[in-house]
Amino acid sequence: MSDASGAVDLTRAGSDIPAAKNLAVRAVFFTCALITVLTTFGIIVVLVDGALGFFREETLLGLLSGILGGLLSGGPAEAWAAARSGLGVQVTVREFLFGTDWSPIIRPRSYGVIPLLWGTMIIVVGSALIALPIGTATAIYLSEYADRRVRKVIKPTLEVLAGIPTIVYGFFALSFITPIIQRFFPETGTFNAAAGAIVVGVMIIPMVSSLSEDAMSAVPDDLRNAAYGLGATKFEVSTDVVVPASLSGVLASYILAISRAIGETMAVTLAVGMQPNITLNPLEPIQTMTAYMVQVGISDVSVGSIGYQSLFAVGLVLFVMTLAMNLLSLWVKGRYREAYR
Amino acid sequence: MPEDTPTDDDVTAPTPRRNTAPTATDGPRRTEGSLRTDGGQVAETTPSIQEIPETDTVIEAKDLTVHYGDVQALQPVNVRLPEREVTAIIGPSGCGKSTFLRCLNRMNDMVDAARVGGELRFRGKNVYDEDVDPVALRRRVGMVFQKPNPFPKSIYDNVAYGLKIQGFDGDMDARVEEALRGAALWEEVKGQLDSSGLDLSGGQQQRLCIARAIAPDPEVILMDEPASALDPVATAKVEDLIDELAAQYTVVIVTHNMQQAARISDKTAVFLTGGKLVEFGDTDRIFENPENQRVEDYITGKFG
Ligand SMILES: Nc1ncnc2c1ncn2[C@@H]1O[C@H](COP(=O)(O)OP(=O)(O)O)[C@@H](O)[C@H]1O
Ligand SMILES: [Mg+2]
Numbered sequence: 001m002s003d004a005s006g007a008v009d010l011t012r013a014g015s016d017i018p019a020a021k022n023l024a025v026r027a028v029f030f031t032c033a034l035i036t037v038l039t040t041f042g043i044i045v046v047l048v049d050g051a052l053g054f055f056r057e058e059t060l061l062g063l064l065s066g067i068l069g070g071l072l073s074g075g076p077a078e079a080w081a082a083a084r085s086g087l088g089v090q091v092t093v094r095e096f097l098f099g100t101d102w103s104p105i106i107r108p109r110s111y112g113v114i115p116l117l118w119g120t121m122i123i124v125v126g127s128a129l130i131a132l133p134i135g136t137a138t139a140i141y142l143s144e145y146a147d148r149r150v151r152k153v154i155k156p157t158l159e160v161l162a163g164i165p166t167i168v169y170g171f172f173a174l175s176f177i178t179p180i181i182q183r184f185f186p187e188t189g190t191f192n193a194a195a196g197a198i199v200v201g202v203m204i205i206p207m208v209s210s211l212s213e214d215a216m217s218a219v220p221d222d223l224r225n226a227a228y229g230l231g232a233t234k235f236e237v238s239t240d241v242v243v244p245a246s247l248s249g250v251l252a253s254y255i256l257a258i259s260r261a262i263g264e265t266m267a268v269t270l271a272v273g274m275q276p277n278i279t280l281n282p283l284e285p286i287q288t289m290t291a292y293m294v295q296v297g298i299s300d301v302s303v304g305s306i307g308y309q310s311l312f313a314v315g316l317v318l319f320v321m322t323l324a325m326n327l328l329s330l331w332v333k334g335r336y337r338e339a340y341r
Numbered sequence: 342m343p344e345d346t347p348t349d350d351d352v353t354a355p356t357p358r359r360n361t362a363p364t365a366t367d368g369p370r371r372t373e374g375s376l377r378t379d380g381g382q383v384a385e386t387t388p389s390i391q392e393i394p395e396t397d398t399v400i401e402a403k404d405l406t407v408h409y410g411d412v413q414a415l416q417p418v419n420v421r422l423p424e425r426e427v428t429a430i431i432g433p434s435g436c437g438k439s440t441f442l443r444c445l446n447r448m449n450d451m452v453d454a455a456r457v458g459g460e461l462r463f464r465g466k467n468v469y470d471e472d473v474d475p476v477a478l479r480r481r482v483g484m485v486f487q488k489p490n491p492f493p494k495s496i497y498d499n500v501a502y503g504l505k506i507q508g509f510d511g512d513m514d515a516r517v518e519e520a521l522r523g524a525a526l527w528e529e530v531k532g533q534l535d536s537s538g539l540d541l542s543g544g545q546q547q548r549l550c551i552a553r554a555i556a557p558d559p560e561v562i563l564m565d566e567p568a569s570a571l572d573p574v575a576t577a578k579v580e581d582l583i584d585e586l587a588a589q590y591t592v593v594i595v596t597h598n599m600q601q602a603a604r605i606s607d608k609t610a611v612f613l614t615g616g617k618l619v620e621f622g623d624t625d626r627i628f629e630n631p632e633n634q635r636v637e638d639y640i641t642g643k644f645g
Contacts, residue, residue: 147453148453221451222486222490223490223492224451225448225451225490226486226490226491226492226550227492227502228448228451229446229448229479229483229484229486229554230479230480230483230502230503230506230553230554230557231476231477231478231479231480231503231506231507231557232476232502232506233476233506236506240492240502240506241492244493244494245492
């Protein structure tokens with residue numbers, strides 16, 4: 001709109017339209033934020049409720065409707081009975097958390113989550129052993145050693161690596177990593193923990209290196225110069241000054257990478273197999289929590305069966321673990337922030 | 342208007358194109374004189390010209406130039422800096438003071454765009470020779486920066502760091518104390534050596550940085566406007582300290598504060614816009630009776 005009396009137009013626009021517009025924009029943004037919060041909240045409710053259904057006879061919703069139904073049809077006594085049966089114990093929390101046998105579908109049934117937890121921990125520890133050192137070294141190289149042209153090539157490459165669908169990584173593990181392992185250890189099966197740990201390690205390297213590099217690049221040159229001025233070598237500057245000063249960011253990248261490894265699903269499902277197994281031998285097949293959830297998800301267990309309900313219990317454990325990692329990361333960031341001004 | 346066109350009536354110049362002869366009147370330590378890179382019309386008025394003896398020279402620049410990319414930040418600099426004296430480098434901002442200072446311990450190596458030409462001799466050895474390890478050089482030529490930059494470590498670890506990386510295995514506590522005393526900070530921090538260097542005030546931080554620089558016992562200490570971020574009281578303390586340091590060390594200090602240069606230095610080098618070292622000589626003489634008209638204008642505050 002271009003007419004000659006620009007000043008008048010501006011004034012008019014300045015007087016009424018922005019107020020309404022402001023409000024509308026505000027409302028849109030608020031709604032988006034609200035949707036996010038509500039979705040998160042909803043997921044947590046479903047998860048907790050489902051898990052309740054695993055440990056008790058009824059979910060919270062089932063319990064409430066049972067009580068209500070009892071109350072309407074037969075009065076307080078019937079409601080009480082419904083509540084009692086609904087609250088009846090199906091699986092004890094103790095068995096779930098400390099049991100060492102996981103067989104929720106095939107009889108004799110057993111609901112100890114430890115084997116799945118163990119499988120997940122094998123993947124986490126194995127992949128961390130690979131990704132944390134390599135990712136940190138890559139970050140140091142990019143931030144302290146590489147000249148600008150090299151960095152321009154490597155950084156985007158790492159980001160591409162981070163963008164590859166995880167199912168592709170799983171396929172890569174099956175068709176490339178496992179055959180290599182088998183060449184050295186012929187007894188290795190098609191599914192084995194080592195291939196899963198390696199492939200998840202490769203997967204999370206970009207996360208460690210990229211986030212750590214960001215933190216290291218943010219360390220002010222003043223600090224580097226102070227060390228160089230004292231006759232420090234590049235290596236000493238990196239290890240004595242840059243890494244300690246960027247520690248919060250580096251640790252945060254570790255934590256995020258580890259929580260990614262905890263939650264990683266497709267790659268491990270393809271690579272490590274479906275055999276709950278408490279073992280230290282990385283050449284054996286195992287099963288992670290996520291892989292179990294895939295297994296149940298694609299199987300024909302019926303809704304409401306205990307196999308189905310176990311999904312929620314395992315999912316809740318996963319959720320608690322990643323939530324703990326997130327909280328840890330927040331704590332680390334606050335704890336170690338301002339190593340420099 | 343004086344220009345950078347050396348003339349042949351510059352009788353005192355040993356080299357035809359440029360007057361590189363520092364001058365002295367009364368012996369090696371109290372050297373009087375001038376080194377000018379502009380026209381030599383004043384040279385005849387200072388007849389008793391002697392060189393600073395080589396043995397008293399710690400650092401010597403010979404046609405030292407610096408380019409940042411295609412931009413020349415330092416016109417050929419020829420100067421000799423005497424041992425155990427305070428040399429001030431003054432000049433308007435952007436004239437290349439920091440650039441020159443960073444040549445002395447090769448901190449310019451860290452600037453990708455910087456290219457250095459000519460020679461910079463430290464005790465006779467050109468530090469830009471192929472076989473020179475800048476790490477070894479920096480252990481002998483320490484540096485204090487404009488903004489206090491203690492490591493986010495304890496006071497003790499800050500001071501000990503230089504010795505630690507040099508593999509010092511003697512009495513570290515004693516050396517840390519000695520350095521902190523040398524930096525006039527010991528009395529203030531002796532009870533809190535384990536607390537972070539960042540918890541100190543700005544002035545204390547800068548003295549911590551000085552302690553850190555002197556702990557490995559270098560021969561030369563470079564300071565780039567070390568008091569510019571400090572309040573007047575802290576500045577006065579740092580200035581007193583520089584005075585004391587000159588008893589043991591060769592100090593080269595960049596400052597844009599002319600009163601400060603006049604107070605603390607024995608020798609003054611004046612750089613002017615374009616990266617040209619225009620005048621070098623005894624501080625007293627430069628401030629009382631500069632040879633170059635533009636230096637006089639600068640010192641009297643006509644520009645800069
Ligand atoms: N890293 C750099 N890259 C490019 N130009 C620079 C760089 N550092 C300094 N310069 C330029 O070199 C000239 C001298 O800078 P400097 O030595 O910092 O001056 P001073 O310390 O006297 O203020 C200035 O023109 C400045 O812009
Ligand atoms: Mg400067």
